[in-house]
Amino acid sequence: MTGVPADSGALTLREYQERAALTAKYPDAGHNPIYPTLGLAGEAGEVAEKVKKVLRDNGGQFDAAAVAAIRKELGDVLWYVARLAAELGLDLEDVAQANLDKLASRQARGVLHGSGDER
Template sequence: MDLNDYQLQARTTARYPDVGANPIYPTLGLCGEAGEVADKVKKVLRDRGGVFEPQVVEDLALELGDVLWYVSQLASELGLGLDDVAQANLAKLEGRARRRTLGGSGDHR
């Protein structure tokens, strides 16, 4: 699936206050969903010895879909296309790989 197509389809399901002028709501939703992903992974470490059984992977796929939905909504609120966001991210990472700065910290390394 094309990322911009996903973004357009996902936008039709957006139901939150001031859709189109509210980047705060999808930002908070993104944080919550990312936390749910982290919590499920934590429980794999705690309860399953680090083994990602098929049901856990399936549950994580659903949570990652929710993360993607909120990323999509935030991008829409900011006037960004997901294809552009993804391409810019790959270009950034390729530049870091060329400069051997993939490790470390900071946005502009």
């Protein structure tokens, strides 16, 4: 990626978010949460499409080529998640920690299964 520093080992979510910003080239970047939201939906659909083709073409077996293709799409999903978080003034590490805290609370209360955001 142009403008992105070379890999120096483990990457934190905060570093990823900062480095992703270097490639944010879309209308009104920095003040436009709509663009990364739409991109996220599109890329998540591409992940689902790759998985669907594994079912259709490979009998549900994920070979190395399928995993490599899905990996690329997941990278795009991650980029859009990072950009959407940034557009909303959210730190991706805080988002990740809050999600783990929420899941741990649900697990402790025995409500991992079920539906609804407020369980």
